[in-house]
Amino acid sequence: MKIEDLDEPTQGISSPEDRGRLPAEAIAEAETETREAYYRQPENPRTGHWKGPLALSLLVIAGYIVLAPPPWLARSPLPEVSIEERRRGVAVAIQLQARQIEVFQARHGR
Secondary structure: OOHHHOOOOOOOOOOHHHHHHHHHHHHHHHHHHHHHHHHOOOOOOOOOOOHHHHHHHHHHHHHHHHHOOOOOOOOOOOOOOOHHHHHHHHHHHHHHHHHHHHHHHHHHOO
């Protein structure tokens, strides 16, 4: 079968020429829009000038907190845990693990 053997294109269906022309037109239009957007100047040239002073002030505040932490930020030391409490905690953890193993064995018949 050859292209010549095909039916003539009906109205509303694109031809091979249209399928080649339309993407080229779209690419040309996109390039024009990109070029215009690249050279377009902002309406207000002072847009974004607040970012520098804000960044500088945040940097100064962060440096103050790191180098000389205020008293309201100082953390209290954690309470010490005695050896007996640690042993009790380890025993409870082992019992919980043993219980989970027993439940698993009962459910899966092992």
